[in-house]
Amino acid sequence: MPPTPDTTPGPPPTRASSDLDRLAELYRQMLLVRRVEEESARAYAEGKIGGFLHLYIGQEAVAVGALAALRPEDYVVTTYRDHGIALAKGMTPRALLAELFGKSTGCSRGLGGSMHMFDREHNMLGGYGIVGGHIPLAAGVAFASKYRADGRVTVCFFGEGAVSIGGFHEGLSLAALWKLPIVFICENNEYAMGTPLSRSMSVEDVSLKALGYGMDRDRFVVDDVLEVERRIGEAVKRAREESLPTLVEVRTYRFRGHSMSDPAKYRTPAELEERKQRDPLARARASLVQRGLDEQRVEALERSVEAEVADAVKFANESPEPTLADLEPTTYKGPFAY
Amino acid sequence: MARTLRFREALREAMIEEMDRDERVFLMGEEVGHYQGAYKVSEGMLDRFGDKRVVDTPIAESGFAGIGVGAAMVGLRPIIEFMTWNFSAVAFDQILNNAAKVRQMSGGQFECPIVFRGPNASARQVGSQHSHAMEHFYATVPGLKVVAPAFPADAKGLLKTAIRDDNPVLVMESETLYAVKGDVPDGEHLVELGRAHVVRPGRDVTLVAYSRMTHVALEAATDLEKEGVSAEVVDLRSLRPLDEGTIVASVERTHRLVVVHEGWPYGGVGAEIADRVQRLAFDALDAPILRVTTLDVPMPYSAKLEQACMPQRDRVIDAVRRTLARGTN
Ligand SMILES: Cc1ncc(C[n+]2csc(CCOP(=O)(O)OP(=O)(O)O)c2C)c(N)n1
Numbered sequence: 001m002p003p004t005p006d007t008t009p010g011p012p013p014t015r016a017s018s019d020l021d022r023l024a025e026l027y028r029q030m031l032l033v034r035r036v037e038e039e040s041a042r043a044y045a046e047g048k049i050g051g052f053l054h055l056y057i058g059q060e061a062v063a064v065g066a067l068a069a070l071r072p073e074d075y076v077v078t079t080y081r082d083h084g085i086a087l088a089k090g091m092t093p094r095a096l097l098a099e100l101f102g103k104s105t106g107c108s109r110g111l112g113g114s115m116h117m118f119d120r121e122h123n124m125l126g127g128y129g130i131v132g133g134h135i136p137l138a139a140g141v142a143f144a145s146k147y148r149a150d151g152r153v154t155v156c157f158f159g160e161g162a163v164s165i166g167g168f169h170e171g172l173s174l175a176a177l178w179k180l181p182i183v184f185i186c187e188n189n190e191y192a193m194g195t196p197l198s199r200s201m202s203v204e205d206v207s208l209k210a211l212g213y214g215m216d217r218d219r220f221v222v223d224d225v226l227e228v229e230r231r232i233g234e235a236v237k238r239a240r241e242e243s244l245p246t247l248v249e250v251r252t253y254r255f256r257g258h259s260m261s262d263p264a265k266y267r268t269p270a271e272l273e274e275r276k277q278r279d280p281l282a283r284a285r286a287s288l289v290q291r292g293l294d295e296q297r298v299e300a301l302e303r304s305v306e307a308e309v310a311d312a313v314k315f316a317n318e319s320p321e322p323t324l325a326d327l328e329p330t331t332y333k334g335p336f337a338y
Numbered sequence: 339m340a341r342t343l344r345f346r347e348a349l350r351e352a353m354i355e356e357m358d359r360d361e362r363v364f365l366m367g368e369e370v371g372h373y374q375g376a377y378k379v380s381e382g383m384l385d386r387f388g389d390k391r392v393v394d395t396p397i398a399e400s401g402f403a404g405i406g407v408g409a410a411m412v413g414l415r416p417i418i419e420f421m422t423w424n425f426s427a428v429a430f431d432q433i434l435n436n437a438a439k440v441r442q443m444s445g446g447q448f449e450c451p452i453v454f455r456g457p458n459a460s461a462r463q464v465g466s467q468h469s470h471a472m473e474h475f476y477a478t479v480p481g482l483k484v485v486a487p488a489f490p491a492d493a494k495g496l497l498k499t500a501i502r503d504d505n506p507v508l509v510m511e512s513e514t515l516y517a518v519k520g521d522v523p524d525g526e527h528l529v530e531l532g533r534a535h536v537v538r539p540g541r542d543v544t545l546v547a548y549s550r551m552t553h554v555a556l557e558a559a560t561d562l563e564k565e566g567v568s569a570e571v572v573d574l575r576s577l578r579p580l581d582e583g584t585i586v587a588s589v590e591r592t593h594r595l596v597v598v599h600e601g602w603p604y605g606g607v608g609a610e611i612a613d614r615v616q617r618l619a620f621d622a623l624d625a626p627i628l629r630v631t632t633l634d635v636p637m638p639y640s641a642k643l644e645q646a647c648m649p650q651r652d653r654v655i656d657a658v659r660r661t662l663a664r665g666t667n
Contacts (some may be wrong), residue, residue, distance in 0.1 A: 075412065109445030118444035125411060126444060130435050136401045137436055140408020140416075147364070147390065147414060166428075170401025177396065330446040333504040337483045337532065337579040 019226070020291055026068055026225045027284040028301050030060040033084040034281055035309045036093050040083065040100055040114075043313070044260050049100045053114050056084035058255035061280035062187050063088040065228025066155060069236045075123045075145075077138035078157040080115035081187075082127025085157060090122035093312035103319035110322040111330060123152075132158065132167030135184070139175045142182035146243055153239040154182045155232075160249075161192025163206050172247065176213035181239035183232065186249045193258045194266040210247035219249040225284050255279075340491075340521040346379045348490035348522050349455075349511065352497035353380070353417060355526075357387055360415060363501055366393040366402055367419030367456075376421045377457060377516050403429035403454070407436045410452040415501060420456035423472040423510065430475070437506040438481030453500045455509035458486070459549065459600040462514070463644055466636035471601030473510045477578045477610070483531055484577040486510040488552035490520035492575050495529025503531065510577075512550045532579035536588065540570030543594040543658050546585055546611060548574040551598045551649055558598075558654035569658060577607050585611060586619045593624040594661045598649050603631040625661045630654050 037055045044053050056063065059081075067076065067088040078085045086096055091107055099106025100114055107119050118126045125141060128134035138156035145152040162168050163186065175182050186206045190197050197204055210217035216238060220231055228250065235246035253275045257264040264272075288298055328336045343351070357363045364387075369376045371384035371394040384392040395402040399420065406416035420426045426433065437450045460469040477484045483505055487493040493511065500507035537552065538559050547555040552573040559569035570588050574581065589595050595615055597608035608629040615627055633647040 077408070107445065108443060108447070111445050112443045116443040118447050120444070120447040125408075125448070126440070128436070130431055133404070133431050133435055136404020136432065137408035137411075139401070140405035140410075141412050142408075143405050144409040144412045144414045147409070166400055167404065167431075170398040171404065173396065174398060174401045174405060326445075327442070330442045331480050332483075333441065333449055335579075337480075337505070 020288070020293055023226060023284060023288055023291070024293055024301065026064050026229070027288055028305060029064045029088055030225060030281050030284060031302060031305050032093065032308065033060045033063065033087050035305055036087060036096065036312070037083060039097070039309055039313055041256070041260065043101065048317075049114065050102065051113055052080065053100070053260045054081040054258065055254070055256045056081055058275070058279070059187060059189060059252045060084055061222050061225040061228055061284070062185070062250055062252050065222070065225040066185055066232040068229040069233035070153065070155060073123060074152050075125050075141050075154040076157070077125045077134050077141060077154065078127050079131070079134065079159060079162070080127050080129045081159070082115065082117045086117035086119060086124050086127070089119065089124040091117065091119045091124055093308055094315045095119065097312045097316035098319050101316040101319070102321060103316055104322040104326065105315070105319040109326055109330070111326065132162040132165035134158070135162065135167045135171030136174070139171045139180055139182060142175065142180035142245075143178065145181055146178070151240060152181070153236050155185060155236070156182060157185045157187055159192060160186055160188040160190070160197060160206055161195070161200065162186075163209060164200060172209065172213050172215060172245070175245040176215045179243050180245055181243045182245045183235040183239055184245065184247045185232065186247065187252055188249050189252050189254045191254070191258070191266065193262065196266065206249040207247055216244060216246040217248070218246060221251040223278060223280055223283060224287070225280060339524045341524065342519050343490050343522045344516065345490045345493050345511070345518045345520070346377060346516040348494035349379050349497055350381065350383065351522070352494045352501070354383065354386065356498055356501040357391060362413060362415045363417065364391040364393060364414065365417045365419060366395055366406060368395055368397060368421045370394060370419050377513060379516070380419070399425050399429035400432055403432035404436065406452050406454075407432055407440070407450055410450045411440060411448045415451050417453045417455060417501060420454065422468060422513070423456050423458040424468050424470045426454065426456075426472060433476065433482070433506070433508075434479060438479050441481065449504050450506050451504045452506050453497070453509060454506070455497065456511060457513040457516070458510035459512060460514070460637060460644070460648055463639055463641055465639045469637035471599070471632065473508070473577055474601045474606035476508050477607055481506065482578065483507040484510065485531060485575060486549040486577055487575055488515070488549055488573050490518065491522045491527065492529055492535070494522055495527045496531065496575060499528050499531055507531070510549060514550050529575065532576045532581055534581035534584040535573045535575055536570060536584065537573045538569070538571040540568040540592065542568045542592055543596060543661060544570045544572060544585070544588040544592045545596050545598060545654065545658070546572045546574060547598040548577065549600070551600060554649060554651055555598050555654060557651045558658065561651065561655055562658055567658060567662065580610070580614070582614050582618060585615060589615055589619045590622045593622055595623070595627045596630060596654065596657045596661055597627065598630045598654055600632050600649060602634050603629060604634065606631070625664045628657045628661050630657050
């Protein structure tokens, strides 16, 4: 069982009828992430995707809920487990899958790959492969927003594995010292590769780390995507209106191994089954139907996601590969410094 | 017209001028503000620009190097000062994995117009952990540019150009040069990256050096003159991009090459130059290329041993004699 959150949740939000449309949209995004990830797994098995592939299956409600609380001009920085976050920030499935397939039509022209999803148009500032290394960088993005007073908020995601490395502490320390408009979201999925929480942290409550920096914190279990949006929304508001950082620990779970090569033998099938019973994606669907969206409309929405994913896979398959000529100009701006 | 400035004043002028002309430029680092700079390079800048643009940091190199990279990606132009380059070791990941890579990882969507600067290589008896010549590590990384001026005018001109460059540029200064005086041209003074400078013409041998070692090479050349040996001294100024054209042209005139730099002999800038010259000017060479470097040990504290480890005028002269005699290492 996930732990009981130690922060008392606020009163249940009043559910206006527009909430239903909102939930339908968030469900669509979550399903899109799920389906893109499933297709990625398939393509990986077919040898169309190489290298590391870290799937987001099980965690969709985090990215979709959190980024629903943002404005388009807000910035997002994350780890190598970045597909769901890139999609939720607005990257097209075409650009994402083409990147995974190593094609020149990918978001990063096929030069970044699974772990490095960047989309300038949507202010998606990348996935990064060195655990914790992107956390000071994200603080720097927020520093720039404060410097220019541009009113933007930066959201930085990382796993609980990053909490033990220096970059996490230096990033939080400086963000708190300089009161930067940033929300740090620790996606605590209970495992860092094969290492469970109990073997990596002396204090299991990640959010407590905020106290040492005098930073606001929040902590909750991810079941309901709307609740994610609401809770992260509070932190985003604090960043935007008061220029204050927040550390939010969300408890979530990944249904797949750490990456494609991980059979996840460190957890029991029973544990996995139990978590799948609480799948926020299934919950969002059930909630939609229960609140009165008729089944046919749900299915129509699902068919549109299917079509979008199929189109993206086809696009990625048919796109050309980058060439050697792409390398020099992407290494330096201007003449190559040899 | 020119004025005589100390090296640190030239660097300061560069930063002040660039901060005056571009709001996006700011200086960040340990003790850069209230303390007026650990080596007084930024003296007076806090008063002039305020703490928004002259930002004192806690001791968190990885943190503030990363802050700089993130800020640069979204349009600011940070100057990140390392109290010394030695401490950049704990920020190496930010420079190697973020600053140097973000352009390619993003398929060219994001740039990182940032300057990292500070004193590099040996000071005086500061021991093994504070005497590193870090440029060798960084110059090997595609995506970075590395400069190492020897004179105040170049310090100013290169730093100004570095600040305007849209790529990460690492400026290697030297604690032992900060008080050195030199003429600096009045008005806007920019020095292009990737241009070496023949600071002393000669006929018999080429000495290639940079930063403080340019001064050592010049001293050696003066002494060699007395023996009737005419040494040409090429001050690299820029390590990446490297001005191989100027080096090769010099070797084609002198037919002999000795590279002088701080830092260890295994790999490094000198080895890179030796590789290029043997490829590009093989037929011009009358003797093997020699390198005069720091000895292959951690830098000792003992004053005598430190001097013995560092490239000195006498070792340069000895190398020149050997190359003239066609001897080898
Ligand atoms: C500095 C560093 N050390 C080790 C690794 C190898 N590594 C990649 S992911 C990972 C586990 C990280 O787990 P967590 O932060 O919880 O994130 P999750 O994968 O669960 O999303 C490790 C050890 C790395 N990428 N970077």
